[in-house]
Amino acid sequence: MEKITLYEFENRQVISMGKMIGKQSIVFEETPFILEGASVVGPKEGEGPLGKGFDVVEQDPMMGQDSWELAESLFQKEALQKVLLKAKMGKEEIRYVFAGDLLGQLIGTTFGILEYEIPLFGIYGACSTMGEAMSLGAMIVEAGNAENVIAMTSSHFASAERQFRFPLEYGKQRPFSSTWTVTGSGAVIISRKQGIAKITGVTTGKIVDYGVKDAQNMGACMAPAAVDVIASHFEDFGTAPTDYDKIITGDLGLVGKTILFELLNQKGYDISKVHMDCGIEMFDGSVQDTHAGGSGCACAATVFTSFVLKQLKKKVWKKILFIPTGALMSPISFNEGNTVPGIAHCVMIESV
């Protein structure tokens, strides 16, 4: 591929450094870099198998606040501060923040980044938010519209249970298909400056609805969307599972993983040898009582900004797909009898 892509459209000569490939992918030629990443989690996540790898383990999931929602905001605030510190950057060097969370009207983000006064693109893709934020951030940086942007998201076990199911005080039993929302926040700086890894392509997901109506089984809601975007990625780029050192889904958990493998097998793709799910890695289900695994926007975001980025930095993995997965569940539409559709966004990342 040539360094700069020139093509004609409607008799106008267009120069582009981003190149549309296939039906829904972009390949970057002037690749944007992941300059730095930061992860902040709560105590339960700190006790999990990946616990030592997070930048900060907060011992108080309330962060000294009176509400879970304000606590979640402070996780975002801390992740943003941490990633700036690690990159030795000031907030004025960040042109945009792409961020969102699971709470209605994105209040985790709103109150988390308020004081930084950085222009914000608020986004919502349920637990696929980190993939959406990184996709948009990479496109904006590559186009020369920013030198540095931050992609960030958060979730909180208690605020999510209240938002989507029941407040914790209700003491509801959790079925084995349920996942445990990760408390924490992950942030990356996407930059023109060379960093830990480079984003070489993105495949943007569609809404996929297989008709699942079980609010306690997010894995089943999200798996078909992950299948759709992963298969589209292979088609658009002409690649196969063996072309990647790891294919990392966000928070499908044990139930979703089984569905993912089965549906991808039906399309002729076997990813079982290179697959990893952040939700499955986050907790030790045998002692932490987390059932099908971890979930929430922060699940993919914190595992990516700790464990995954380290493997890329050490070149243990040279080329990966990162696919945060989201279940578009609304308590209102769910209570009205509607299904829970899913969406997933795929980011191709390579070591430098």
Add this chain to the structure above:
Amino acid sequence: MEKITLYEFENRQVISMGKMIGKQSIVFEETPFILEGASVVGPKEGEGPLGKGFDVVEQDPMMGQDSWELAESLFQKEALQKVLLKAKMGKEEIRYVFAGDLLGQLIGTTFGILEYEIPLFGIYGACSTMGEAMSLGAMIVEAGNAENVIAMTSSHFASAERQFRFPLEYGKQRPFSSTWTVTGSGAVIISRKQGIAKITGVTTGKIVDYGVKDAQNMGACMAPAAVDVIASHFEDFGTAPTDYDKIITGDLGLVGKTILFELLNQKGYDISKVHMDCGIEMFDGSVQDTHAGGSGCACAATVFTSFVLKQLKKKVWKKILFIPTGALMSPISFNEGNTVPGIAHCVMIESV
């Protein structure tokens, strides 16, 4: 300004067609076009002063559905269909949809665009969503990452009242500072192909919190954010209010307008001669009992895609600023005693 911008960064020569200008703006040199726009509204909006200009006036605000939320989805579905029809395009020609709405988890959008199977970037900026969608859409098209994208949003009076305040059945009295959420949806196609108007720049807003805690006075929550982004736009571009034929805010209403003028005056800008607010134009308050004006994501989106686009097409206006304004109000954080911060996104549009 040269056709293609060349600049050096970290010893890498970067070619860009988007150019960062000032602290938070982009000026487009290969301008993306607004190819076509479509507006679908409910009966009350159809009876308002702009009623004749909307593409479709649905006479049943329930759209034949059992819930307000599903009705809202159908408004988005219809607006998307309408804009494709007007542009004589198939859905497969649209590479991305940038869309969102006021409902938690964006279910208006989710169920509205589900069947179209177009890759989606879900966004949330409260009632500033149309500005955010158009900003991102323009940047992505200009960078050569898409030939055509759709920017779209919706709102619904009844679904918004339930989401943010009380269900209609409660029969609450509305204070005079309150606004009436517009029922409808507006969609534009942003394209490389020459269309009705061109997007020549964007200024992306920050979250601004003046400490307002009145859920019945959205105008006061949003006005400071509008002031911030409008003043930043003037500073970044070195322009003054007189450089624009119209400066169009989204849904500040009568209360917000007063605050907007006063705060901008304090910064040395008098926009009173060129200002228009979509919320004030939407209804005739003297007979429609809408108090401070119209509001909701659909307010700015439907006025823009009907009345405003027509003025640009007829060259009555040659250069405008379009600034949808959002109040980031969450019923959860509001009930926890938190403030309602605002955000606004500014899009500069010129006739062709």
